[in-house]
Structure formats: structure tokens, C-alpha cells
Amino acid sequence: MTEDSLKTKKPRIAVYPGTFDPMTRGHLDIVTRAEALCDHLVIGVASNEDKHPLFSLEERLEIVQEEIETLNLKTQVWVKPFTGLLVNFAYDEKADFVVRGLRAVSDFEYEFQMAGMNARLSPSVETVFLIASDRCQFISSTLIKEITELGGDVSQFVSKNLERRLKNKLRHLP
Numbered sequence: 001m002t003e004d005s006l007k008t009k010k011p012r013i014a015v016y017p018g019t020f021d022p023m024t025r026g027h028l029d030i031v032t033r034a035e036a037l038c039d040h041l042v043i044g045v046a047s048n049e050d051k052h053p054l055f056s057l058e059e060r061l062e063i064v065q066e067e068i069e070t071l072n073l074k075t076q077v078w079v080k081p082f083t084g085l086l087v088n089f090a091y092d093e094k095a096d097f098v099v100r101g102l103r104a105v106s107d108f109e110y111e112f113q114m115a116g117m118n119a120r121l122s123p124s125v126e127t128v129f130l131i132a133s134d135r136c137q138f139i140s141s142t143l144i145k146e147i148t149e150l151g152g153d154v155s156q157f158v159s160k161n162l163e164r165r166l167k168n169k170l171r172h173l174p
């Protein structure tokens, strides 16, 4: 490879999609590790209204932005909303690959199916799986919401800022 071709090398773009309802330390672990694999990382926040998220899309975007600002990232990271198919979002973002975190065997079947379907829909988009770090293996957004609602301590799973937001949100629910 010549010096010129190195200079003109296309930046590697990765998309990390999720509902992020809300973003946990587990997601942040994936963001930190994904950034080492690309030049630009796009965090795609899916509207996923069918999942009836606790936080609105605007709130989730705000939370993701706040959370990643606490990380010492070297790569350019954008936070963007998306609706519709992930492969279309990845295409629009000119992504080279999609990143997903894998926690346990139970994640595998769903992720395997999704990666397979996405590969059929858009063969040019590769899915890269990162195994969740051991301290993040059991983190789940659903369980964090449940523990907060029942008055438990979630400080080891989410940031202080998010803990406050969760308590506020759940306190004001009917």
C-alpha cells in the first residue's frame, strides 16, 4: 500500500443500533470497544414505538448524547434517530458494518436471526458482534426499570445522571 493510498483511505463507519430504553453501562461498554474498530461511529436510536419505550425518542437521544459525553472517546460519534429498517439506516449512513452486543446464549438466537435477515436484505452490510464484558453480562434495560420502580439500587448498572432521570420518570408515571 502506498502512502497516497493510505491518505485517501475511506474512513470506516460503524452503526450501533438499539432502542436504548435507557442506555446502560452495558451499552457504553460496547460503544467504547466499538470505537476502536472504526473511524466514525453512528449510534442509531430506533424509535421502536411497538416496544412502548419508557423514555420518548427525544429523551433517549438526549440520554445517549449525555452518556457518551462522559466517555473519553477518540472517535467521532454521532447520535441519530431512525425509523424503519436498520439496513436502510446503515445504507444512508454509508456504514461498513453494524455493531451489536451479545450477552448470553439467550441473545444469540435473536441476534443470529436479525443478522441473517439483515444480510439477506442488504448483503453489503456486515454485522459485528462484541461479547459483553463480564461485568455487563447480566445488565438489562427492562430489569433496571423494574428494580428502580421497586425502589432498588441500580447505581452499578447506570450513571448517576440516568439513575436520577429514571427515578423522576417512574415517580411521575400514573
Ligand code: COA
Binding pocket: 017, 018, 019, 020, 021, 024, 025, 026, 027, 029, 030, 046, 048, 084, 085, 086, 087, 101, 102, 103, 113, 114, 115, 117, 118, 132, 136, 137, 138, 139, 140, 141, 142, 143
Ligand atoms: N450490555 C448490557 N445490556 C445489553 C447489551 C450489552 N452489551 N446489549 C443489549 N443489551 C440489552 C438492553 O439493555 C436491552 O434490554 P431489555 O431487553 O431488557 O430491554 C436489550 O439488550 C436490547 O436493547 P437494545 O440493545 O437497545 O436493542 P434492541 O434489541 O431493542 O434493538 C434494533 C433492536 C433497533 C436493532 C432492532 O429493533 C431493529 O433493527 N429495528 C429496526 C427495524 C428492522 O430493521 N427490523 C428488521 C430486523 S431483521
